[in-house]
Amino acid sequence: MVNFIHWLVHRLKDAGRDFLLVVVVIAVFQFAVIQQPIPNMDEILFGGLLVLIGLALFVEGLKIGLFPIGEAMAYNFARRNSLFWLLAFAFGLGFSTTVAEPALIAVADEAAKIASAARLLAPGQQSMKEYAYGMRITVALSVGFAIVIGVLRIIKGWPIQYLIIGGYILVMLVTIMAPTEIIGIAYDSGGITTSTITVPLVTAMGIGLATSIRGRNPMIDGFGLIAFASLTPMIFVMAYGIMVFGIK
Amino acid sequence: MNTINLLIDTFLNTIIDIAPIVILIVFFQIFILKNTLPRPKRLILGIFFVIIGITLFLVGLEKALFPIGKLMATQLSAPEFLFGTKEVPLSSNWTAYGWLYLFGALIGFATTIAEPALIAVAFKAHQVSHGLISEIHLRLAVALGVAIGIALGCFRIVTGTSLVLYIVVGYGIVIIQTWFAPKSIISLAYDSGGVTTSTVTVPLVTALGIGLSTTVPGRNPSIDGFGLIAFASLFPIITVMGYAQLAAWKVRNKKITSHNL
Numbered sequence: 001m002v003n004f005i006h007w008l009v010h011r012l013k014d015a016g017r018d019f020l021l022v023v024v025v026i027a028v029f030q031f032a033v034i035q036q037p038i039p040n041m042d043e044i045l046f047g048g049l050l051v052l053i054g055l056a057l058f059v060e061g062l063k064i065g066l067f068p069i070g071e072a073m074a075y076n077f078a079r080r081n082s083l084f085w086l087l088a089f090a091f092g093l094g095f096s097t098t099v100a101e102p103a104l105i106a107v108a109d110e111a112a113k114i115a116s117a118a119r120l121l122a123p124g125q126q127s128m129k130e131y132a133y134g135m136r137i138t139v140a141l142s143v144g145f146a147i148v149i150g151v152l153r154i155i156k157g158w159p160i161q162y163l164i165i166g167g168y169i170l171v172m173l174v175t176i177m178a179p180t181e182i183i184g185i186a187y188d189s190g191g192i193t194t195s196t197i198t199v200p201l202v203t204a205m206g207i208g209l210a211t212s213i214r215g216r217n218p219m220i221d222g223f224g225l226i227a228f229a230s231l232t233p234m235i236f237v238m239a240y241g242i243m244v245f246g247i248k
Numbered sequence: 249m250n251t252i253n254l255l256i257d258t259f260l261n262t263i264i265d266i267a268p269i270v271i272l273i274v275f276f277q278i279f280i281l282k283n284t285l286p287r288p289k290r291l292i293l294g295i296f297f298v299i300i301g302i303t304l305f306l307v308g309l310e311k312a313l314f315p316i317g318k319l320m321a322t323q324l325s326a327p328e329f330l331f332g333t334k335e336v337p338l339s340s341n342w343t344a345y346g347w348l349y350l351f352g353a354l355i356g357f358a359t360t361i362a363e364p365a366l367i368a369v370a371f372k373a374h375q376v377s378h379g380l381i382s383e384i385h386l387r388l389a390v391a392l393g394v395a396i397g398i399a400l401g402c403f404r405i406v407t408g409t410s411l412v413l414y415i416v417v418g419y420g421i422v423i424i425q426t427w428f429a430p431k432s433i434i435s436l437a438y439d440s441g442g443v444t445t446s447t448v449t450v451p452l453v454t455a456l457g458i459g460l461s462t463t464v465p466g467r468n469p470s471i472d473g474f475g476l477i478a479f480a481s482l483f484p485i486i487t488v489m490g491y492a493q494l495a496a497w498k499v500r501n502k503k504i505t506s507h508n509l
Binding site: 055062082092096097161184220222 | 251261264265266268269271272273276277280281283285286287290291292293294295296297298299300301302303304305306307308309310311312313315316317320323324329347351354355357358359361362364365367368369371372373376377411412415416419422423426431432434435436438439441442443444445446447448450471472473474475476477478480481
């Protein structure tokens with residue numbers, strides 16, 4: 001029990017340190033720049049406490065849950081030595097964690113509104129719904145594809161920079177052809193696809209693979225999966241825009 | 249919505265979020281890999297911690313940070329605050345939005361430090377590099393990148409310059425830096441672009457982008473409001489590689505000095 005309390009205090013202190021800066025920035029701007037008192041102080045204090053406990057639990061859960069699972073899966077796949085199933089798992093992981101991502105659903109709905117306002121879609125709720133759904137599937141496919149490419153890279157030992165820079169060049173080429181209304185959303189969609197649960201799991205898997213395959217260095221080869229998952233949605237979403245609206 | 253409802257709602261959403269992952273892992277473990285994971289009880293406890301942790305974290309953010317953060321973003325970008333009038337004066341130029349760039353940079357910096365996904369990646373990077381990469385240094389480097397990205401992104405919305413132009417220049421810098429940066433940092437740097445924009449940062453930055461593009465005359469919030477996230481994902485790549493280059497340069501310098509002695 002004493003140990004537990006000691007552990008909890010320690011974790012809460014860490015979480016508090018992580019959040020201190022946010023509190024300082026908000027307080028300084030509220031008092032010095034906007035010059036208004038902070039509303040609902042008790043709500044904020046209560047919420048702040050939840051944030052700290054939540055962050056502490058999450059970090060602990062990472063260390064005893066998500067990281068070990070990701071690494072163990074990677075070892076098991078490496079031992080079983082079946083490239084097909086590993087890639088199938090990689091695709092499934094990318095696709096399934098993205099398709100239901102709340103941030104993505106919000107952006108897809110917003111994108112449908114924009115397209116509808118610009119009269120790019122047939123009028124009516126139905127066409128907006130279909131468009132938003134199509135975008136979600138597109139982004140989920142792109143993330144699945146990204147994890148597959150990323151895992152292949154780790155296995156084959158391809159240097160990451162050529163793939164990523166090649167990807168950037170592709171982004172630029174597709175941008176030239178893509179309709180204006182889709183570009184901002186496409187660029188942002190790269191950043192929002194990787195959620196708080198996916199990132200640790202995918203990172204642990206990459207490092208696990210790079211550790212268990214002979215000749216790979218976990219530092220050089222283990223990271224990079226997230227990078228692909230932030231790059232491919234841009235290309236796929238713009239391609240989706242071109243498919244739906246035609247070339248600019 | 250009251251707190252209890254919000255808690256239950258968030259809890260269920262988190263479960264829905266994590267369910268496909270759990271199903272996928274269990275399916276592959278039982279049918280394809282046909283073995284068990286080590287210490288299953290501990291792993292289940294860990295998943296349980298993650299679900300409860302994210303639930304409390306999100307509810308807490310919804311109660312404490314998001315209302316005031318979004319309100320501030322809106323207030324700071326409103327013409328009443330910036331110019332003291334209901335309308336944006338015709339004579340105003342990009343310098344009139346000074347407080348907003350500062351707020352964007354600072355809030356981007358602060359929320360990035362608190363971002364759980366980045367905490368996870370920094371922890372792993374520290375472990376894998378055998379302590380060579382310091383967790384807090386990496387997080388500071390990423391946060392600096394986000395700060396620059398958001399401030400510049402706000403400037404772009406105010407001036408109405410093309411998003412593509414900035415992205416092309418940014419990628420150009422990344423490509424050049426990649427040639428010179430230490431090999432071992434490259435994949436981590438590329439990753440740090442994607443992990444920065446997550447739970448804490450995105451809602452606040454989005455509010456800032458929409459508020460700003462509503463205020464500035466001639467901007468369309470549904471088109472110009474986008475792009476801040478893209479900036480916040482691009483510049484950390486540059487700062488993280490910069491951090492590694494600086495560290496490598498320091499080590500080299502030290503060696504030269506000790507040779508001279």
